[in-house]
Amino acid sequence: MSTLTDPPKPGFRLSQLIYDTRYRSITIQVIALALIVAAFWWLGNNTVNNLNALGKDFNFGFLNNAAGYDINQKLIAYNNQMSHGRAALVGILNTLLVAFLGCIAALIIGVFVGVLRLSKNWVVSKLMAVYVEGFRNVPLLIWILLIGAVMSESMPQPREFRGENATQSMYFSDNVAVTNRGIWIPRIGFTNSVSGEEAVAPVEGAAAVASGGLDWLLVLGTLGLSLFAMRLVRQRADRIQQATGERPTTWYQRLGLLVIPVGIVLFLLGATIVSPYLKGFNFTEGIHLRNSLIALWFALSLYTGAFIAEIVRAGILAVSKGQSEAAAALGIQPSRTMNLVILPQAMRVIIPPLISQFLNLTKNSSLAIAVGYMDVRATLGGITINQTGRELEGMLLMGAFYLALSLVISGGMNYYNRSTQLAER
Amino acid sequence: MSDTPITYVRDTMLPQKAPPTSEIGPVRWVRENLFSSPMNAILTILSLYIVYTVISHVGPWLINGIWDADSLTECREIIAASGDGHHSAACFGVITARWHQLVFGYYPSELYWRPVLALLVFFVGIAPVLFPSLPRKLFIVSMIAPFLCFWLLWGGSIWLPISIALGFGVGVVAFKLLSASASSLVAIIGAIVLPLIYWLYLSGPLASGLASIVPLGIEFVPSRSFGGFMLSIVIGLSAIVISLPLGILLALGRQSDLFIIKTCAVVFIEVIRGVPLIVWLFTAQLLLNYFLPPGSNFDLTLRVIIMVTLFASAYIAEVVRGGLAALPKGQYEGGDSLGLNYWQSMQLIILPQALKISIPGIVNTFIGLFKDTTLVVFIGLFDPLGIASAIRATTEWNGIYWELFLFIGIMFFISCFSMGRYSLYLEKKLQREHR
Numbered sequence: 001m002s003t004l005t006d007p008p009k010p011g012f013r014l015s016q017l018i019y020d021t022r023y024r025s026i027t028i029q030v031i032a033l034a035l036i037v038a039a040f041w042w043l044g045n046n047t048v049n050n051l052n053a054l055g056k057d058f059n060f061g062f063l064n065n066a067a068g069y070d071i072n073q074k075l076i077a078y079n080n081q082m083s084h085g086r087a088a089l090v091g092i093l094n095t096l097l098v099a100f101l102g103c104i105a106a107l108i109i110g111v112f113v114g115v116l117r118l119s120k121n122w123v124v125s126k127l128m129a130v131y132v133e134g135f136r137n138v139p140l141l142i143w144i145l146l147i148g149a150v151m152s153e154s155m156p157q158p159r160e161f162r163g164e165n166a167t168q169s170m171y172f173s174d175n176v177a178v179t180n181r182g183i184w185i186p187r188i189g190f191t192n193s194v195s196g197e198e199a200v201a202p203v204e205g206a207a208a209v210a211s212g213g214l215d216w217l218l219v220l221g222t223l224g225l226s227l228f229a230m231r232l233v234r235q236r237a238d239r240i241q242q243a244t245g246e247r248p249t250t251w252y253q254r255l256g257l258l259v260i261p262v263g264i265v266l267f268l269l270g271a272t273i274v275s276p277y278l279k280g281f282n283f284t285e286g287i288h289l290r291n292s293l294i295a296l297w298f299a300l301s302l303y304t305g306a307f308i309a310e311i312v313r314a315g316i317l318a319v320s321k322g323q324s325e326a327a328a329a330l331g332i333q334p335s336r337t338m339n340l341v342i343l344p345q346a347m348r349v350i351i352p353p354l355i356s357q358f359l360n361l362t363k364n365s366s367l368a369i370a371v372g373y374m375d376v377r378a379t380l381g382g383i384t385i386n387q388t389g390r391e392l393e394g395m396l397l398m399g400a401f402y403l404a405l406s407l408v409i410s411g412g413m414n415y416y417n418r419s420t421q422l423a424e425r
Numbered sequence: 426m427s428d429t430p431i432t433y434v435r436d437t438m439l440p441q442k443a444p445p446t447s448e449i450g451p452v453r454w455v456r457e458n459l460f461s462s463p464m465n466a467i468l469t470i471l472s473l474y475i476v477y478t479v480i481s482h483v484g485p486w487l488i489n490g491i492w493d494a495d496s497l498t499e500c501r502e503i504i505a506a507s508g509d510g511h512h513s514a515a516c517f518g519v520i521t522a523r524w525h526q527l528v529f530g531y532y533p534s535e536l537y538w539r540p541v542l543a544l545l546v547f548f549v550g551i552a553p554v555l556f557p558s559l560p561r562k563l564f565i566v567s568m569i570a571p572f573l574c575f576w577l578l579w580g581g582s583i584w585l586p587i588s589i590a591l592g593f594g595v596g597v598v599a600f601k602l603l604s605a606s607a608s609s610l611v612a613i614i615g616a617i618v619l620p621l622i623y624w625l626y627l628s629g630p631l632a633s634g635l636a637s638i639v640p641l642g643i644e645f646v647p648s649r650s651f652g653g654f655m656l657s658i659v660i661g662l663s664a665i666v667i668s669l670p671l672g673i674l675l676a677l678g679r680q681s682d683l684f685i686i687k688t689c690a691v692v693f694i695e696v697i698r699g700v701p702l703i704v705w706l707f708t709a710q711l712l713l714n715y716f717l718p719p720g721s722n723f724d725l726t727l728r729v730i731i732m733v734t735l736f737a738s739a740y741i742a743e744v745v746r747g748g749l750a751a752l753p754k755g756q757y758e759g760g761d762s763l764g765l766n767y768w769q770s771m772q773l774i775i776l777p778q779a780l781k782i783s784i785p786g787i788v789n790t791f792i793g794l795f796k797d798t799t800l801v802v803f804i805g806l807f808d809p810l811g812i813a814s815a816i817r818a819t820t821e822w823n824g825i826y827w828e829l830f831l832f833i834g835i836m837f838f839i840s841c842f843s844m845g846r847y848s849l850y851l852e853k854k855l856q857r858e859h860r
Contacts, residue, residue, distance in 0.1 A: 018608050028610070029685040036689060043716045050715045121465050122458045123472045137841035138834045139796040141810060146834075149826045363701040369803055381707065391711040399700045399708075406699035 047392070060397075062388045063088070069383050071374045073290055084384045091379030092401060098296055098373065099362040105301035106361060107354075110308025117313055128309070135306035140364055143303055148295035148371040155180040158282050175275045177283050182290045184276035184283045190215045191270030215269050222265045230254045247333075292373035296365065304361045308354060315350035348420050355413040359406055366402075376401060486513050490828075494518030496821035519822050520832050526816070527832070530652015530807045536580075536644065540655050543577040546570050547662060571666065578651075578659060582642040588632040589624070596620040609766065648726035652807030654836060656726075657798040664733040665741075665791045671734070672741025673780075677771065679742065680749055690742070697739035702797050705732050710804040729801055733794070740790045748783035749775065782855065788848035792841045799837075809833045 017027045051058060063085035070080050075093045078086055117128040135143065156168040158179045170177045177184040233250050241247040276286030319342050327341040328334070368375040369382070376398060385394040446452060459469040489507075491514055494500035500516035507514075520527070529537055550570025553563040572586040599619045604612035636642070651659060678690030697705075709732040714722060752775060760770030802811040813829040816822050 018610055024610065025683050029683050031614070032683075032689070033685050036685075046718055047715045049719050053719055116468070119465075119468070120458060120461070121468055121472075123476075124468045127472045127476065133842060134838070137792075137796075137838045137845065139799040139837055141799045141802075142830055142834050142837070145810070146827075146830050149830070153826060366701040366703045367800070369703065377703065381704070385711070392715060395704070395708055395712055399696075399704055402701055402704060403696060403699040407695070410699075 051392075056389070058392065060393055062384075062390050062393070065388070067384065068387065071379060073293065073374055084380075084388065087384060088376060088380035088397070091374060091376035094373065094379075095362075095365055095368075095375040095377075098293060098300070098365050098368070098375065099358075101297050102300040102304065102361050102365065103358045105297065106304040106308055106357070109301055109305030111312055113305060113309035114312025114316070117309060118316060132306045132309050135303050136310075140299060140303045141367055141370055144295055144299040144367055144370045147299050148291060151182075151291040151294055152180050157181075158278060161278050170276075175273070177276055177278075177286075179283070180291075181282065182288055183294060184286045184288055186273045186275045187285075187287045188266075188271050189274040191272060192268065218269070219262060219265055222261050226257050226261050229257045233257065290373075292368070292371040295371045296368050296373045300361050300364060303364075304357055307357050307360075311350055311353045311357065315346040318349045319345045351420075352413060352417055355409060355416075359409050362405060362409070363402065486515050489514035490517045491515070492517045492521055495522055497823065497825055498821075515828050515831075516825060517828055517832075519816065519825050519828055523812075523816050523822075527653050527809060527812055529655050530812060531650040532646060532652070532655065533644070533650065536646065539577045539580070539643075539646075540659075543574040544658070546573050546577065550574075571663075576643075579646055579648070580643045581645040582632065582636040582640070584632040584635040584639075584641070588628040588635070591631075592620040592624045592628060595623045609768070613768075648724045651726060653809055653812050656801070656806060656808050657795065660726075660730055660733055660798045660801065661791065661795040663730050664737045664794060665787075667734045668738035668741050669787070671738035673745050673776070675738060675742035676745035676749060679746055694739045694742050697736055698743070702733075702736055703800050703803060705736055706800060706804050708732065725804070726806065729804070729806065733798070737790065737794050740793070741787060744783050744786035744790055745779060747786060748779035748781075751782050752778055785848040785852040785855070788844055788851070792844050792848075795844075796837065796841060809836070 017023050064083050066081050067084045067087040068080050069087070071078055071087060071090050071094075073094055074090045075097060076090060078090045113128045113131060117125050117132065119125050119128075155178055158177075158181060160168040161170065161177065161179070175186045233253050237248050237250050274285050276283045276288075278284075323341055323345065324337055327337040332340060365375060366377045369377060372378070380394055380401075381398040385391050388394075443449075447456065460466045489504075491500045491503050494503060494516060495518065497516060497519075500518050504514045504516075525534060525537070529540065532540065547570060549563075550567040553559045553561070553567055569590075572590045576583060576586045596616045596619065600612050600616035603615045675690050675694060678686050679694065681687050681690070706729060709728040710725065713728050713732075756774055756778065757770070760774045763770075765773065799808055799810050802808050802814075805811075807815065810833065813833060816829065817825060
């Protein structure tokens, strides 16, 4: 004899909201939503009450008021009569500058160290291991402070460069000066500038780069066209190889395309190297890299470079030896095996953690506070907040900037991941 | 054939000749490892030159270091008197003179045993988690340890931690009673809401009432006295311990099918991870008072611990999510087919496996967090770097840089490096177990 279960009763009872798995998820979500709304209402209510008690309101009008403070490193024109918004923008550009420089340097260091750590040379690989472990296991803040202290305490003063029997001399045939006030490097000036006036001696450091904006645009545009032409040459070589099996030698064509047009443009613009020289108590001309920038840049690059080195090492180890052997068996030239077989596979392993390291570097650049580098935290999140008393608005804007930056970068990474994912099963 | 002379056949083997000296021992090793190609030779010589430069500059400074001096001036006098006058030497006297300050900050010196004991209690509490072979009963110690550590560090009346701990007891009792009579959902909600009500309205009066009846306690130490490596360890350890359950919940939320819960978890994790820690620390310093009811003002150290905990929980959530994603789908389906509900299958099948995979990642998160505790110096707490600048501000040690940086760096290196090795060891062990 078999027992029959009751047929499900039609209709809806309230108890189904708790016991029936079909409806329970809705109940849970409604409760969760109610709790979250209540929590936000509570926080918002507290904030409004607190702001009222302090006699403050919530608006972003302060961004249009005159800032009234100076910023020592600026990539765009700025003076203390300009608005807080402009000051924030200068800070944002400074953050992006050190993040950009840091990412490039960290990538170069990381690739070199990662490859050298795999070297069979015992001394080299151990030296690289010491570097990687040393930097990875000590807080970044200590490295920033240490490099800042090295720059300001151990480097010669500008006056030691003066006179017939100076105790210090500049490097690279009088082009680079390393002092305790920063490093001066030569800049490229244009005597036939298209922007009208000859780029005059910059008043403030890195603004030199911005002064000849149009000229640089021209140079970079030419460089872009050259790269495009180089790509065409490569594609043509690919086509010929497909048709005939012979690959034409193209390296001299590509080198010529890279160097000659840019050289001609630079010549026409009358590019000259303007070296720094000692004038009065300090160096002048050239580009002044402040101690704060140097300390932050070097520390960020060395610290992140150690992490990138491990990523590169893991990526190279991840491609099995059989891959290069298979490439050889297929008759692929040894010189092209790296590009066609090894790198595409290693890159799939390397790129995602690499991007997240770049993201970390960008976020870590907020440690600029340790050496007084004027990044967005120092301008918008520091002096502006102190002067206007707008903590809530200032912190919100700063958080939004960092968040937007992270989301853009991680969005790019997700896109890349999707496009290079192995199509499995 | 028979008359042909028998050719000479050797009947004994010649003894083996020793290989040429260039093919054995150190010579061969040097040739193959250091000078196998011109490029390699250049690299070797360059590296040796770098090592030599560093050692020749730093070595004498380290070896000649002065360990017993009470001020920088005294140290410099000793250096000037000892050598030819212009050799350099480190003044490690600052470390011996200010050792206690670097380790304990401004904690009262007669109470140093309390943080040390708290650390011991912590290790005893964490032992059953790290070593599964220990008896299960030790988990009782793990549960008591957080409250005991809190009481030992801050001191004060013993009734406060006890009344807070009672809240968890209230939760467990509520869960047991409700799940016997009502559905599991009601039980869970009850187990969350009842302790909250208890903490908000009952625990405070209970603690003060008990304290007035039976005044039992040890000397109270304010958070301002915390400093040095003790502060780093307190912030790092409490943040990681509290953020672990939070992070697991967030990871489960992010994997959940429920849209609203998933969205909330994703937004929370991405917002926390997208903004640098230093911005969160300034938020804790400047903004937290805005979000709380007017008039409430609590300790900066506690605010920092809360903020660092939230920060760490987002990172832990991503690590645990990796562990959850690494499990084969069959494990989830197995749980379903056994008729387990969500929490049962998570608790009995999924989480034990996923957490085991995530442990190396959690240790790495902790290393990063421990290094990041140095950032609290910017909001005015006395972490090791804060203590270092305080020492530099005194007249005795004004102008001392490298020795303090070196000491703090080495301390961090030792702890982070050993934890990193432990996580590598765990990773290797896991790989062996999975194959």
